[in-house]
Amino acid sequence: xxxxxxxxxxxxxxxxxxxxxxxxxxxxxxxxxxxxxxxxxxxxxxxxxxxxxxxxxxxxxxxxxxxxxxxxxxxxxxxxxxxxxxxxxxxxxxxxxxxxxxxxxxxxxxxxxxxxxxxxxxxxxxxxxxxxxxxxxxxxxxxxxxxxxxxxxxxxxxxxxxxxxxxxxxxxxxxxxxxxxxxxxxxxxxxxxxxxxxxxxxxxxxxxxxxxxxxxxxxxxxxxxxxxxxxxxxxxxxxxxxxxxxxxxxxxxxxxxxxxxxxxxxxxxxxxxxxxxxxxxxxxxxxxxxxxxxxxxxxxxxxxxxxxxxxxxxxxxxxxxxxxxxxxxxxxxxxxxxxxxxxxxxxxxxxxxxxxxxxxxxxxxxxxxxxxxxxxxxxxxxxxxxxxxxxx
Amino acid sequence: xxxxxxxxxxxxxxxxxxxxxxxxxxxxxxxxxxxxxxxxxxxxxxxxxxxxxxxxxxxxxxxxxxxxxxxxxxxxxxxxxxxxxxxxxxxxxxxxxxxxxxxxxxxxxxxxxxxxxxxxxxxxxxxxxxxxxxxxxxxxxxxxxxxxxxxxxxxxxxxxxxxxxxxxxxxxxxxxxxxxxxxxxxxxxxxxxxxxxxxxxxxxxxxxxxxxxxxxxxxxxxxxxxxxxxxxxxxxxxxxxxxxxxxxxxxxxxxxxxxxxxxxxxxxxxxxxxxxxxxxxxxxxxxxxxxxxxxxxxxxxxxxxxxxxxxxxxxxxxxxxxxxxxxxxxxxxxxxxxxxxxxxxxxxxxxxxxxxxxxxxxxxxxxxxxxxxxxxxxxxxxxxxxxxxxxx
Numbered sequence: 102x103x104x105x106x107x108x109x110x111x112x113x114x115x116x117x118x119x120x121x122x123x124x125x126x127x128x129x130x131x132x133x134x135x136x137x138x139x140x141x142x143x144x145x146x147x148x149x150x151x152x153x154x155x156x157x158x159x160x161x162x163x164x165x166x167x168x169x170x171x172x173x174x175x176x177x178x179x180x181x182x183x184x185x186x187x188x189x190x191x192x193x194x195x196x197x198x199x200x201x202x203x204x205x206x207x208x209x210x211x212x213x214x215x216x217x218x219x220x221x222x223x224x225x226x227x228x229x230x231x232x233x234x235x236x237x238x239x240x241x242x243x244x245x246x247x248x249x250x251x252x253x254x255x256x257x258x259x260x261x262x263x264x265x266x267x268x269x270x271x272x273x274x275x276x277x278x279x280x281x282x283x284x285x286x287x288x289x290x291x292x293x294x295x296x297x298x299x300x301x302x303x304x305x306x307x308x309x310x311x312x313x314x315x316x317x318x319x320x321x322x323x324x325x326x327x328x329x330x331x332x333x334x335x336x337x338x339x340x341x342x343x344x345x346x347x348x349x350x351x352x353x354x355x356x357x358x359x360x361x362x363x364x365x366x367x368x369x370x371x372x373x374x375x376x377x378x379x380x381x382x383x384x385x386x387x388x389x390x391x392x393x394x395x396x397x398x399x400x401x402x403x404x405x406x407x408x409x410x411x412x413x414x415x416x417x418x419x420x421x422x423x424x425x426x427x428x429x430x431x432x433x434x435x436x437x438x439x440x441x442x443x444x445x446x447x448x449x450x451x452x453x454x455x456x457x458x459x460x461x462x463x464x465x466x467x468x469x470x471x472x473x474x475x476x477x478x479x480x481x482x483x484x485x486x487x488x489x490x491x492x493x
Numbered sequence: 494x495x496x497x498x499x500x501x502x503x504x505x506x507x508x509x510x511x512x513x514x515x516x517x518x519x520x521x522x523x524x525x526x527x528x529x530x531x532x533x534x535x536x537x538x539x540x541x542x543x544x545x546x547x548x549x550x551x552x553x554x555x556x557x558x559x560x561x562x563x564x565x566x567x568x569x570x571x572x573x574x575x576x577x578x579x580x581x582x583x584x585x586x587x588x589x590x591x592x593x594x595x596x597x598x599x600x601x602x603x604x605x606x607x608x609x610x611x612x613x614x615x616x617x618x619x620x621x622x623x624x625x626x627x628x629x630x631x632x633x634x635x636x637x638x639x640x641x642x643x644x645x646x647x648x649x650x651x652x653x654x655x656x657x658x659x660x661x662x663x664x665x666x667x668x669x670x671x672x673x674x675x676x677x678x679x680x681x682x683x684x685x686x687x688x689x690x691x692x693x694x695x696x697x698x699x700x701x702x703x704x705x706x707x708x709x710x711x712x713x714x715x716x717x718x719x720x721x722x723x724x725x726x727x728x729x730x731x732x733x734x735x736x737x738x739x740x741x742x743x744x745x746x747x748x749x750x751x752x753x754x755x756x757x758x759x760x761x762x763x764x765x766x767x768x769x770x771x772x773x774x775x776x777x778x779x780x781x782x783x784x785x786x787x788x789x790x791x792x793x794x795x796x797x798x799x800x801x802x803x804x805x806x807x808x809x810x811x812x813x814x815x816x817x818x819x820x821x822x823x824x825x826x827x828x829x830x831x832x833x834x835x836x837x838x839x840x841x842x843x844x845x846x847x848x849x850x851x852x853x854x855x856x857x858x859x860x861x862x863x864x865x866x867x868x869x870x871x872x873x874x875x876x877x878x879x880x881x882x883x884x885x
Contacts, residue, residue, distance in 0.1 A: 321709025
């Protein structure tokens with residue numbers, strides 16, 4: 102077991118009607134002036150934003166608003182948010198939405214408290230050590246940003262998508278009401294489930310040694326996501342399934358499923374990030390589109406873990422040896438992705454990068470990983486291009 | 494799934510050599526003047542306290558000391574600690590030890606910040622809303638107090654053992670170095686494993702409905718404890734097993750394995766607390782001595798969960814029906830307790846309460862539970878006395 106630090110200070114308030122506790126939580130956490138940050142029209146149309154505004158008014162907490170966060174949240178809006186917060190003396194950000202909105206809030210928080218150019222934190226120039234306090238009202242189970250220290254922003258000048266990591270950005274509280282996710286379109290629900298699953302898969306496929314409890318928790322989480330994602334295909338308004346997925350989303354990315362590992366692989370995420378930046382594809386779908394091609398390239402490096410994944414997570418019967426069992430596990434995972442409507446090739450994802458684009462993607466991957474991405478197998482530029490090609 | 498709040502702000506620093514980070518953590522958390530709080534002689538003899546004192550000196554953090562915490566930590570020492578902290582202007586408590594030392598530190602912290610009589614917080618008169626900040630250097634994997642909001646104190650005037658719960662008492666940081674637990678005597682190691690297992694068993698046996706992820710995590714944790722407790726019987730210096738048990742100890746009691754349940758049963762804990770107060774038995778051993786008798790009284794109320802425990806945790810083959818499977822699971826758990834040297838009767842625990850004492854124990858149980866303890870089955874005074882008798 103590797104040494105680790107585990108730090109998840111976010112207070113989670115989970116369940117039916119928890120949304121109504123947002124105002125009281127802001128008060129509890131001493132919010133003086135709030136930036137109400139959100140995405141497109143759905144939170145407005147559903148009445149959620151209206152109810153949040155009423156709670157802010159009832160608690161007499163002054164606030165300003167900034168909507169318009171898009172999937173793959175943009176640096177330009179982050180800059181706008183920083184200027185707004187500085188001008189208005191905002192001391193707390195309330196993010197109402199999914200991972201994109203929460204990530205955008207984190208970036209604004211880093212920028213306001215850190216000064217200088219906020220892109221520095223994503224361009225490896227500085228580390229974010231401080232952040233405005235953030236609260237989240239989660240409307241999409243997917244990114245796990247509501248409890249995580251991760252934040253991914255897309256620079257809409259250079260079309261680079263970059264992640265940064267700082268405990269300062271972990272939200273103070275997260276309101277998780279599974280009912281808010283009931284009306285998500287099936288594709289978005291499935292993308293979220295894929296993202297949740299991948300956050301633990303990335304950690305699970307590693308080069309560490311013994312970590313029995315972490316493996317057991319990770320496997321339980323993956324089985325839960327697989328079973329309940331299947332339920333949601335047929336019953337999108339199944340509260341229990343929504344609740345299982347929502348809680349799995351937070352635990353999948355708050356650090357728990359990586360304790361004692363070597364940190365995990367994360368190459369699939371790097372490959373997707375560049376796809377997301379170049380083609381603006383949905384994150385979860387981009388991940389499933391390349392994962393199988395990644396897995397088939399690297400599984401020989403950790404046959405034991407791929408075989409364990411096959412039997413303990415994908416329920417694959419033992420095939421007589423690790424290699425066969427491992428391969429069956431990869432195909433079983435792809436079959437699961439397809440069963441919830443997720444792509445397992447770039448064609449199914451709706452994109453067909455040219456050879457030139459593949460070269461550019463591979464180069465950007467190397468740059469964003471600051472070296473060869475991956476842990477199970479360190480990937481060369483040729484490996485990366487090969488995965489994109491194999492996924493065509 | 495029931496609604497829940499999940500809040501675990503403790504920063505865990507885990508692994509070989511993490512002990513050496515204690516001074517830096519105290520600095521990071523702004524400790525001005527520290528109470529160094531500990532138990533008997535083992536932390537002194539092992540040199541641990543000496544190394545901690547050196548770190549405090551190196552960081553130029555002034556400190557005073559209070560040792561002598563005993564298992565089933567005593568109110569009289571808590572009162573002494575409060576007086577000392579008030580007189581010396583202590584603003585941070587560093588607990589070096591196991592659950593007893595950390596619980597004693599929490600009680601002192603409640604007393605210093607809450608004023609009045611500290612026993613009020615245990616006697617249902619007031620709720621502890623504030624606490625001095627606490628850091629823990631854990632030397633025994635057992636109680637989970639290093640991440641929990643629980644605190645159990647024994648009043649050595651009235652010999653009542655009472656628990657209280659407050660998020661204010663959750664330690665700010667916990668240093669967890671599995672090497673510090675290597676030299677624990679086998680009996681203490683086994684008591685710790687039993688306690689860890691019971692913290693999740695108490696939550697697992699409940700009257701809630703669906704909570705798939707929580708169940709999966711709980712089952713993984715219980716399997717991990719059972720397997721590694723067995724290893725430690727033969728190989729007390731197995732680092733990996735010590736590490737699995739130590740991490741399981743924290744996750745077992747920080748709230749994670751209860752998310753979405755109705756809170757769990759906890760009757761076994763109530764029964765043990767009174768035994769502990771009257772006979773000063775080791776907590777883990779007291780739990781295993783009564784658990785089977787409790788389980789045989791109540792399992793019919795939740796055959797499904799007892800059967801699931803049998804198959805998913807105790808690895809009992811399906812016996813054709815829930816009832817038989819459930820019963821086999823209870824005996825399998827008792828067989829496991831015996832295999833690590835834990836008692837499954839009061840005689841094995843080394844006590845033989847008289848009928849009068851059983852009456853007194855049952856009455857104290859009802860008083861401390863403020864009504865009928867238990868969730869799987871609410872226990873009457875007669876039920877409680879019956880469990881003690883069945884466990885003779």
